[in-house]
Amino acid sequence: THELGAFERALRSTKRAFRRPGIACIPQRSQALSRMLKGLALACVTAVTAVSAEKIPVVLVADVGIDDAAALLWLLRSPSIELLGIASSFGCHGDVRQTAANAKRLLRAAGAPCVPVHVGSRVAFGNWAPNDDDGKYIHGADGLGDVPPLDGEADVVTCDRDVDESLSSAEFIAQTVRERPGEVTIIVTSPATNLALAVVLEPQLPELVKQVLIMGGAVDHPGNVSPLAEANFAHDSRAAKVVVDAFSSEDGERLVIAPLDVTMRAMATVQQMQQLTKAGIGGSLLAEAWRRYTTNYCQVLKFCGAHAAVHDAHPVAYLLHPSLYANGTRVEPVEIMVTEPLHPSNGHSLVDRRQLAKEGIVDDRTGDVTGFQKPRATVLVDVDGDAFLRAFFDTVLGRA
Numbered sequence: 001t002h003e004l005g006a007f008e009r010a011l012r013s014t015k016r017a018f019r020r021p022g023i024a025c026i027p028q029r030s031q032a033l034s035r036m037l038k039g040l041a042l043a044c045v046t047a048v049t050a051v052s053a054e055k056i057p058v059v060l061v062a063d064v065g066i067d068d069a070a071a072l073l074w075l076l077r078s079p080s081i082e083l084l085g086i087a088s089s090f091g092c093h094g095d096v097r098q099t100a101a102n103a104k105r106l107l108r109a110a111g112a113p114c115v116p117v118h119v120g121s122r123v124a125f126g127n128w129a130p131n132d133d134d135g136k137y138i139h140g141a142d143g144l145g146d147v148p149p150l151d152g153e154a155d156v157v158t159c160d161r162d163v164d165e166s167l168s169s170a171e172f173i174a175q176t177v178r179e180r181p182g183e184v185t186i187i188v189t190s191p192a193t194n195l196a197l198a199v200v201l202e203p204q205l206p207e208l209v210k211q212v213l214i215m216g217g218a219v220d221h222p223g224n225v226s227p228l229a230e231a232n233f234a235h236d237s238r239a240a241k242v243v244v245d246a247f248s249s250e251d252g253e254r255l256v257i258a259p260l261d262v263t264m265r266a267m268a269t270v271q272q273m274q275q276l277t278k279a280g281i282g283g284s285l286l287a288e289a290w291r292r293y294t295t296n297y298c299q300v301l302k303f304c305g306a307h308a309a310v311h312d313a314h315p316v317a318y319l320l321h322p323s324l325y326a327n328g329t330r331v332e333p334v335e336i337m338v339t340e341p342l343h344p345s346n347g348h349s350l351v352d353r354r355q356l357a358k359e360g361i362v363d364d365r366t367g368d369v370t371g372f373q374k375p376r377a378t379v380l381v382d383v384d385g386d387a388f389l390r391a392f393f394d395t396v397l398g399r400a
Helices: 002-018 026-052 066-077 096-109 169-179 193-201 237-247 270-301 311-320 355-359 385-396
Strands: 056-062 081-088 185-189 211-215 255-258 267-269 307-309 329-332 334-336 349-351 377-380
Touching: 056 066, 056 169, 056 311, 066 081, 066 096, 066 185, 066 270, 066 311, 066 385, 081 096, 081 169, 096 270, 169 193, 185 311, 193 237, 211 237, 211 311, 237 255, 237 334, 255 311, 267 270, 267 385, 270 307, 270 385, 311 385
Parallel strands: 056 081, 056 185, 185 211, 211 255, 255 377
Antiparallel strands: 267 307, 329 377, 334 349
């Protein structure tokens, strides 16, 4: 629309100029034509610049802990992203009020204090109350590594205007997508509780949203909270099922899932994360939290080596740099198993890989009785890990 408007205005100006009586002789007409063409070229350049400057509107649904912080910093430092707000969730910490506080702390430290943070549901979609101790052994008691206030953190700028944070996370998601149909991308780096609730509030949400990118699940990779399940899906398996069922589509493009299969292929070391101290207080906060994160990984999980996976940054990476996953995407039907909360299969990501499921062949006599034409999602299974980390550091450090 911008480029068409600029082009039409310049064209109308040209037509009006050539209707003027004063433009009669050839030299005058030639000079006028030259001026008009220059003006038209400038208008087109301006229009293209305006289009290239358009940002991707994003809502982040997150239980802001340590790897969520990496995703948040990447979004904040990306010139092509318009972060509309954060819908906080329980997850790395059982109390959603703590994850909301973590989000606010990181936003202030990163110089973005006016991004609204909305508080989400304190219970899972299936009405199961999360354990307040969940995640503390890895993410710290506060979910953000228990990092004490850093030098200068108390002096960071605060928001100079009123920010409406009265809506719940689910209400915020539903209202935001309604106001900008077909534009908003939702990134989920937590249990899907609040997105599932938003679907209840606005049943047309799947048709109104542009795309949903979610970190969760384990397809061919072992789980991290059970032999079969990943934490985000297991902590609210019913919500994960609602979201996957609602946003899957025939072509699989509306829903992108980044499971452990792909997130475990890009490890960031403590030394690499120390570069972030050059990115201000927000970067320093993440660098120190990452040091504590890797220590906890080693002490608790015996996963030692001073490095850890940047799980929650993958949806951001896919949104900004899909070519990183060029050789590692599959479009498949995904089913989320819902069982008892502590059962090993609860939250398991079951993929239907029968050949007929891929081809979508159905017997016309019986219809789709075996589910061969189930909606699909794009599942990320491989990534160029080195390029992923370069893209992250280049953006956060302002080198991109």
